[in-house]
Amino acid sequence: MSAAPRQMHARLSRADCEDFLYDEAAMLDEWRLDDWIALFAKGATYEVPAAGAADDVSAANALFYIADDYHRLCQRVERLISNVRILGNVEGGTSIGCAFVTYRSKNDVTDIFFGHHRYVLQSADGDIRIASKRTLLDMSSLRPQGRVSIIL
Numbered sequence: 414m415s416a417a418p419r420q421m422h423a424r425l426s427r428a429d430c431e432d433f434l435y436d437e438a439a440m441l442d443e444w445r446l447d448d449w450i451a452l453f454a455k456g457a458t459y460e461v462p463a464a465g466a467a468d469d470v471s472a473a474n475a476l477f478y479i480a481d482d483y484h485r486l487c488q489r490v491e492r493l494i495s496n497v498r499i500l501g502n503v504e505g506g507t508s509i510g511c512a513f514v515t516y517r518s519k520n521d522v523t524d525i526f527f528g529h530h531r532y533v534l535q536s537a538d539g540d541i542r543i544a545s546k547r548t549l550l551d552m553s554s555l556r557p558q559g560r561v562s563i564i565l
Contacts, residue, residue, distance in 0.1 A: 423536040425507040430534060431497040433541045434511055450487055454535055454542035459486045461548045464555060468531075479548075506535040506544045513548075527551055 425433075433452075440449040453459075461479040462470050472480035500508040508531070515526045528550040535544045 422506050424502065425499070425509075425534055425536050425541070427497065427499050429536070429541065430499060430507065430509045430532075433534065434497050434509075434532075452541070452543050453483060453486060453546075454544050455483055457483050457486065457543050458545045459543075459548075460546070461550065464550045464552045466549070468549060478550075500531075503533060506533040508533050 437449065437452055440446075440452075459479060459481045460472060460477055462472075463476045463478060466475060466477075497509060497511045500510050502508070510529055510531050512529045513527065517524045517526070528548060531545075531547045531549065533544040535542050
């Protein structure tokens, strides 16, 4: 009995990753949420650990602001990015990182969220999809409200 064939993922260049992340940010800025959610591969995850959490913390044993599976992410949908670095090729795709700053204004109060994203992107049949996305806030805490009601 032979094992199921493994899906091969094409290598991504830094330019491919940059273009993809710029497109993702534009979709969020322009509130094109249906286009944004379509970027995620079936089975993708999206996580935002609590501020100050270690890079390798798990949602299974620590508090996360967001710890969504694909289904829950599809239901959440709402808002960004700058520098892009390829961190290497990993099982299931290309690992990349980038820093971000997101501004959220509501009721005459502007909140600033900043940190970095860690993605694993997959490329197959000419399309790029997010296999995983982890947003790490580089902040010691959130404002007194302590809530994140946007997509970072």
